Amino acid sequence: MAHDFSDFDFIIQPGWNNSGTDHWQSHWQKVLGATRVDNHEWHTPQLDDWLAALNAAVDAATRPVIVIAHSLGCATVAHYAARHGNKLAGALLVAPADVERASAPPPLQPFAPLPPLALPFPARVVASDSDPFSLPLRSARMAALWQCPVAWLHDAGHINVASGHTTWAAGLQQLAWLADDVRAVRHLAAG
Template sequence: MTASVLILPGWRNSGPTHWQSLWQQTHGYVRVEQHSWDWPLRGDWMMQLEEAVLANPDAVLVAHSLGCLLVAAWAAHSLQTHRVKAALLVAPADVERAEMQQMLHSWSPIARARLPFPSVMATSRNDPYCSFMRASALAHAWGSRMVDCGMSGHINADANLGDWPEGFALLQDLLKEEVTHGH
């Protein structure tokens, strides 16, 4: 069975020039829509992901920023994690930083349980929303293989990555691993 790819944007959604939107447009991936992109509540977002995973078994999750924290929080609570084959986690946001607390208070503390499916985390050395050290600690806690994307900012549209071919190659590797290992 072919995996469904679920796109999990972060806070304020991914705009038309963001690689997540370009992948969705080009490859027909499914974006998990949220009730409020501007005032994200962790519980609401987790319910939306739960519904999407139930509707798309054998899912591979492609998360950006707050979407990475959504994957961790959902995986720590859901009984449906066996339906997810793998996750690509890109540029996690550090919501535990003081300046993020007011807007994203429902997201702290960050879930740090090991993910029950294979995952790869792509991080940048100059991400304004999460230090490389914090991202490394999260990758370690989640059991994710970490990929250093150098100086790529928040790995979003502002970083001028276009459709981010390096990231797409990481996703293809995850999809291939699934075919060969059949986890």
């Protein structure tokens, strides 16, 4: 089924170490004509640098922006929302990494703690019940903190290439539902 996404600009916010050419984010970037955030340092991420790069991508957009984030990118969006929430129309947050866990790698620790606030725009979390970087309870806690619905994928790992998520065409339905949520909120605000 074809989806109409023509009324939005999409920004791809990868996680730690970026998303490779086979990753669903790279496929979606082509399909959607999306912009990828141009982080200067993917391997030793610095929160302020990542926020500045996301902000630059948002400022370059000409239509309402929906961010498509994966892993550490989800934490980036949460911090961005705390500083610039009114600049985003929505966010799809896939496999959010638990940056607050005791075993979080040192490069992820500058992204903890997450800001304790609801996202001020429509968002959806897509989480896996077998994500090695976020236990289901923690993924559910993040969705509750952000006050957005969560869709659970069974045994989907980190929803990345290693777990078989390359083109991930089924995920585009989640994006379509989010786009509908954004349109509904914008319609109410305009009415």
